[in-house]
Amino acid sequence: MTKTQIYKFGxxxxxxxxxxxxxxxxxxNRLRNNFVIVVSAMGKTTNQLENILTLKLENLDYSKNSSILKSYHLDICSELFPDGHVIFPKIENYFILLHHELNKPISKDNYDxxxxxxxxxxxxxxxxxxxxxxxxxxxxxxxxDARELIRTDSDFRFAKVDWEKTRxxxxxxxKPKxxxxxxxxxxxxxADSAGRPTTLGREGSDFTAAILAASLDAGxxxxxxDVPGVLNADPKFFEDTKLFAELDYQQAAQMTYYGASVIHPKTIKPLANAGVPLFVKSFLNPDSDGTKIHKSAVQINIPTVVLKQNQILVSFKVTDFHFIExxxxxxxxxQLKALKLRVNMLQVSAISISIVIDAQLFKLEKLLQNLQASFEIRYNEGLxxxxxxxxxxxxxxxxxxGYDVLLNQSTRNTFQAVRRKIMS
Structure with missing residues (x-):
């Protein structure tokens, strides 16, 4: 029997x-049995849902935002389906269920x-x-329904996979289907063991494809x-980018660790462990080769640039003249672990610890509150x-x-800088 192929569409x-x-x-011309298709939310739907949650948390009216989101999906359906198609009542029903959830109370404590x-x-x-x-x-x-397949713990928003139960x-x-x-x-x-919905981390659909591949022994x-494959820089921010024809798992994992957005950072490990090759291809030019990520790729060490936006630099300085230990x-x-905050850069000096983290709703506020008794804390946002x-x-x-550099460091193979555009 042919091995399963998995296609993921963002x-x-x-x-x-x-x-x-x-x-x-x-x-x-590609679809056949033993084929799994994984899809993400349409366009910027996840961002719009996050905006609705923020409005609800602040006790503001989100009805207009919800109506816009509903119209967006119904308009797409109107272009794809004839009047009276079964999809229209299904979309209506999903929004009834969504509003049922949104009518429940929300707080910072149960937000995740x-x-x-x-x-x-x-x-x-x-x-x-x-x-x-x-x-x-x-x-x-x-x-x-992926919630019937992907079993996780109850670490909401950053759920960890129960690999044995998921497999x-x-x-x-x-597999029988x-x-x-x-x-x-x-x-x-x-979903967790109680059937409660969980998520795998923002942009986690790539990870879903890898989980299914490892669990199905996929080919x-x-x-x-919307890019030709894995490039050495994001073409939205940088010119003259170069396409990698192939990458090995380690090189690809390193790029995703530092924030390369083309692949979710958790995707590579399960594929490497299972020996499943990963192809990154363009849906705009589907017959092009794209990039193949596999075990035996020849490494090409060209400069590779990764840019993470909306970063926060936080510095913790000791207050009693002791050195950092x-x-x-x-x-x-x-405290970072308790708040599920990942450190994107760390620098330790004699009397201070500096970290760079992603901006997350009210997480910085909690971090400062929990550590203010032990440190003098300063922070910069929008970096x-x-x-x-x-x-x-x-x-x-x-x-x-053209940038202020607030922090930088370099190793043998990696340079990092926290930068802020100089305002003219």
Whole structure:
């Protein structure tokens, strides 16, 4: 029997009716049994749902935002389906369920669990629309709720996979279906042992594809993007980018660790452990080769630039004239762990600890509150973290012109700088 193939389509590849039609065209001559399709929420739906949650948390009216989001999905359906199609009442029903969740009380204490109950509606809506459209194009396909497959712990918003139970679910529930038909499911979402919805971390649909691949002993995973493959820099921010024809797992993992947005950082490990190759291809040019990530790729050490925006630099200075010791570092990291904050850069001096973290709703406030008794704390928001792998010194300086550099450090193969645009 042929091994399962897994295709993952992100938000940009299902952002409107023409994108969904393009997805169908990509699948038309490729779709067969033992095929899993993983889809993200449409366009910027996740961002819009996060905005609704923020408004609710602040006791502000979110009805307009909800109406806009509903109209967005119904407008896409109107272009794809005839009047009276079954998809329209299904979309209506999803928004009834969404509003039922939004009518429940929210607070800072239950925000993460509340977030996971609400945010997955984006993937549920998207997967239903795409499945119904594929069926309307005579591409017979089954819909699968990913929450019945991906079993996790209860660490809401950053749930950890229960690999043994997830593999069992995939082998007993999903595999028999794949012998008959292709299956379409959602990225990003799972459920804990009590059946409560969980999420795998922002942009986690790539990770879902890797989880399913490892659990099904798949032959390959293909991620479809709006770029030609894995580039040495994000073309939205940098010119003259170069395409990697291939990467080994370690090189790809290093890029994702520092924030390369083309692949979710948790994606590589399960694929490398299972020996499953990962292809990154363009949905705009589906017949091009893209990038292959596998075990035996030849390394090409060209400068690779990763830019993370919306960063916060926080410095913790001791107040009693002692030097920084392991106890202080441990204290800071315990609070970061409790708040599920990942450190993107760390620098320790004689009397201070400086960290760079992603901006997350009310997390900085809690961090400062929990550590203010032990440290003098200063912070800067709205920063960028620039990371250059295999940096060229001359080229590096060009990325710093016109910026204030608040912090920088370099190792043998990596240069990092926290920068802020100089206002003219």
């Amino acid at each position: 938000g940009a590849s299902v952002k409107d009716a023409s994108a969904v039609q393009n997805l169908a065209d990509i699948l038309r 669990e509340y977030y996971d109950r609400v945010i997955g509606f984006g993937e549920l809506l998207s997967s239903r629309i795409v499945m119904e459209y594929l069926c309307s194009q005579n591409l017979l396909i089954l819909w699968q 069992w679910n995939c082998q007993t529930q999903l 794949l012998e008959q038909f292709p299956v379409l499911t959602q990225g990003f979402i799972g 390959s995973v293909t991620i479809w993007k 392991e106890d202080q570092i441990h204290e800071v990291y315990e 960028e973290l620039l990371t250059i792998l295999h940096a060229d010194p001359v080229q590096t300086q060009s990325y710093l012109r």
